[in-house]
Amino acid sequence: MGQPNDGLKDITIIDIAQEAGVSYSMVSRVVNNKEHVKPEKRERVLQAMARLGYVANQQARSLAGGRSNVIGLLVRDLTTGYTGEIIRGIDLELTAQQYDLMLYTTHNRKTREMVHVTSIVRGLADGLLIILPTQPESYINTLRQRNYPFVLIDYQGQDTEDLTVVSANQQGAYQAMQYLIEAGHRRIGFITGTLETSAGTERLAGYKVALANYGLPIDPTLIQGGDFLQPSGYQGAQKLLDLEVPPSVIFASNDVQAFGVMEAVRDRGLRIPQDMSIVGFDDIPQATQVHPPLTTIQQPLEDMGRVATRLLIQRLQDPHVSLASVVLSTKLVIRQSSGLFI
Amino acid sequence: MGQPNDGLKDITIIDIAQEAGVSYSMVSRVVNNKEHVKPEKRERVLQAMARLGYVANQQARSLAGGRSNVIGLLVRDLTTGYTGEIIRGIDLELTAQQYDLMLYTTHNRKTREMVHVTSIVRGLADGLLIILPTQPESYINTLRQRNYPFVLIDYQGQDTEDLTVVSANQQGAYQAMQYLIEAGHRRIGFITGTLETSAGTERLAGYKVALANYGLPIDPTLIQGGDFLQPSGYQGAQKLLDLEVPPSVIFASNDVQAFGVMEAVRDRGLRIPQDMSIVGFDDIPQATQVHPPLTTIQQPLEDMGRVATRLLIQRLQDPHVSLASVVLSTKLVIRQSSGLFI
DNA sequence: TATACTTTTGCAAACGCTTGCAAAAAAATG
DNA sequence: CATTTTTTTGCAAGCGTTTGCAAAAGTATA
Missing domain, CATH: 3.40.50.2300 (Response regulator)
Known part of the structure; x- marks a missing residue:
């Protein structure tokens, strides 16, 4: 603790011991709920603690080998x-x-x-x-x-x-893909998360597996690298929109990234979802607050x-x-x- | 620290002292950058620390009266x-x-x-x-x-x-009001923050003082109580929209609350800002992400x-x-x- | 009632560090 | 070179706990 605290002295287990008329190790045992304490003494200690307002010193505690909580x-x-x-x-x-x-x-x-x-x-x-x-x-x-x-x-x-x-990242991405494909989308753009994270790779895997399962080709130009942050969504979307045949939907690796996608799409004067559908991942609170509210995979x-x-x-x-x-x-x-x- | 850590023993100042061939109090002095240490020994200690990978034990440190950092x-x-x-x-x-x-x-x-x-x-x-x-x-x-x-x-x-x-809460609210009044608004709705906070009362004060300075009446029906949270924005806006003569703008006490206002306004099928202007306070990151982006007071x-x-x-x-x-x-x-x- | 257990209690050491104080070393002075 | 002054060093105590161990108190058994 800092050096201040002029005045009021801290109450230690020794003070409590004195007040309750027992040894300080007894106090420690009571505080830590150990066995081998006579109920009556336990009571006395508890009362003394309440009376003096004892608060354990965490550093001493963990120094001595206990837990710090x-x-x-x-x-x-x-x-x-x-x-x-x-x-x-x-x-x-x-x-x-x-x-x-x-x-x-x-x-x-x-x-x-x-x-x-x-x-x-x-x-x-x-x-x-x-x-x-x-x-x-x-x-x-x-x-x-x-x-x-x-x-x-x-x-x-x-x-x-x-x-x-x-959370079941791959399965989640798969769910989203299933929904999109069944809604008629065939060219689905994807912006990856940080691929050093498993969340990143698994979402991408869900994307690919779904395409494969539905017999759709995996078009590398539809997959843009990103990092879970908003700017990567913006940039990825730009690239996807610049394609000769842009996708009809962009699936971002998380919501924050999807917000970047929204920005890019709107900057081109395109309407969401008429001209471009957008799907995110996470379902963070803001997903309901953006306009239009974001379709996404809810992670608990x-x-x-x-x-x-x-x-x-x-x-x-x-x-x-x-x-x-x-x-x-x-x-x-x-x-x-x-x-x-x- | 927890009880685990079987294996590797922690390196203490005593180990460093041994390694550097000095007393442990010397090590402590070096670590804490105290004076009265011969440069040469300081160097020796520093090297020993680097070699053994010393990391101070915070609890011991603060127990002994130092700082915990x-x-x-x-x-x-x-x-x-x-x-x-x-x-x-x-x-x-x-x-x-x-x-x-x-x-x-x-x-x-x-x-x-x-x-x-x-x-x-x-x-x-x-x-x-x-x-x-x-x-x-x-x-x-x-x-x-x-x-x-x-x-x-x-x-x-x-x-x-x-x-x-x-931050200059009252001044900020005043700025916003000034802008709105000069933009031609005369009926300006306000939803308060938690009035137990000074931020809450000062923003309200800024609202009132601005009205007074511009010679506009303070209409209590235009002021709704709230608590800085989104639902209070939604509810406050509902009430303001229910007025016989609703305001042309709603000034929320913070951005989060303003998001609630947006929701309510949209729920009525009104357009922002054509039918209703909305202003927030704080300029949190989401303020740029909502649609339309929120006019607000930037707090640093x-x-x-x-x-x-x-x-x-x-x-x-x-x-x-x-x-x-x-x-x-x-x-x-x-x-x-x-x-x-x- | 003496003896052997079992439970409860208290002492003391340890945790790793900081710091006042006195001793040792170095530097400055005559 | 002896003496004083200053700087550097090391020792030991203490911070507030936990906990193993031995002593004390209590309980059961013969």
């Missing part, structure tokens, strides 16, 4: 809404379980990720949640080696030992956060309990940004 | 975009200064705020940033008493001792975060330095959601 969250950035939704779920669950949250942003810089991870591992978090890491391998190895508890959100690594919470983002947090806490409470990774299913949400191809 | 952020929730922008600024500055961020969400529950504050004060944060608290007085007193360093963001308390960073949200963080860190580094609260100016951004009244 803090979990770390490693995240790329906070501004896309996508992250916000997941964090909302994490926060909900964390609050319910009396944990605090330490937030680390990487800004997509590899070195920062590494630095963060070492300091987290040495630091005050009991465990770590990681959202959509781009190249996690480097630091995930550190975590594994040290046997440090972590859960990956929205990333399907290859190591099945890791706990992960993902908040649930992902909740589930991941619950997994992590379970692991913390019993490191040997066997837990399985979770795949949450997605849902097609049809709004006004897409229509039939006539 | 963590700052706390107390925030209502994360989902409105508004908060996200501010946090982005905070994060930028924090990263630059090598601080970590502990995030506390209150969900607007008073008791939680109080609990958090006591645990923060006893806890691991060196200082605290507080965004837009509804009724901060209760816990702010605790902070003041303990002389705990904090900065209020977007809240203008009455106690001038407190460090605050706000990211800057607010940055500036507040900088203030806090300065205070931490020198508790006696005299710092002044900051008022950042706002800017009218005219987009397509508003037009002339003909």
Whole structure:
């Protein structure tokens, strides 16, 4: 803690011990709900705590080998809404379980990720949640080696030992494609996400598999590279619109990217969905707020956060309990940004 | 830290001391950049640290009276975009200064705020940033008493001792009104924010003062109560549209609320801005993404975060330095959601 | 009632660091 | 070169906990 705090002295377990007339280790046992405490003394301690307003000192606690009741969250950035939704779920669950949250942003810089991870591992978090890491391998190895508890959100690594919470990305993309193809679309443009993420590759896979299954050709010119951010949607759409035969629909790898697509389409004076259908992925809150509202694949983002947090806490409470990774299913949400191809 | 970490032992200052052939207090001095260290030894220690990959243990550090290099952020929730922008600024500055961020969400529950504050004060944060608290007085007193360093963001308390960073809310609302009135609007609807916040009351004040200055009447039926959230925009707009003589423009207390207004207006089949102009406040990223793009007052949200963080860190580094609260100016951004009244 | 368990309690060490103070070394002074 | 002054160094105590271990108290058994 900082140096201020002139005045009021902190209440420690020693004060409580004195007040309750027991030894300080008894107080510690009560605080941590350990066994071997006479109910009567437990009561006395509890009362003393209430009377003096005791609040445990987390650093001392974790220094001494206990838990800090803090979990770390490693995240790329906070501004896309996508992250916000997941964090909302994490926060909900964390609050319910009396944990605090330490937030680390990487800004997509590899070195920062590494630095963060070492300091987290040495630091005050009991465990770590990681959202959509781009190249996690480097630091995930550190975590594994040290046997440090972590859960990956929205990333399907290859190591099945890791706990992960993902949504059915490929299946979701497939659903969207199914809908579009059955609505008569034949030339479907696709803008990829970051292909270093599994979310990125799986959505692309869903796109391709659907085309294959319906006997449609995979036209590489219809697939534009992107990175899940709005500008990549704008640029990708530009390129697709410049094709000799532009597609009748653009399927973006996420909603934010789809907003970029909308912008580009409107900049050309085209109408949505009459001239161009647009489909996104994620169903972030803004998807309903844009005009026209965006057809998209709903990912249960908040649930992902909740589930991941619950997994992590379970692991913390019993490191040997066997837990399985979770795949949450997605849902097609049809709004006004897409229509039939006539 | 959690109990795992079988295997690799942590590197402590003692290891470094051994490696560098000095005492461990020397290592501590080097790490903390204290004076009275021979350059040559400093070098030796630095090299040993690099070689062994030393990372300080924050809990031990702060337990021993040093700083934790963590700052706390107390925030209502994360989902409105508004908060996200501010946090982005905070994060930028924090990263630059090598601080970590502990995030506390209150969900607007008073008791939680109080609990958090006591645990923060006893806890691991060196200082605290507080965004837009509804009724901060209760816990702010605790902070003041303990002389705990904090900065209020977007809240203008009455106690001038407190460090605050706000934007010129009243002036901003006035700017918007000026623009609207000069564009020919005479009946201007207003939906308030949470009036327990200074942002809420000041924007309302700007609305009223502008009307007064231009000699226009203040019609209470044109002012609807709200709370900065989207539904309140929707409902407020409904009521304004139900008036015998509806306004020609609705001025919402923030962008999110304005999105609700847009929804309501569109639901009635009215066109924006031909039938109804809409103006928001904040200029969050989505303001450009909605259709039509929203005319709004730009608050330098990211800057607010940055500036507040900088203030806090300065205070931490020198508790006696005299710092002044900051008022950042706002800017009218005219987009397509508003037009002339003909 | 003596003996052997079992539960409850308290002591002390440890966690990794900061820092005041005194000792040692180096530099400056006469 | 001896002495004083200044800089550099190391020791030890302390921060507030947790926890293994041994002592104390309580309970059951013979």
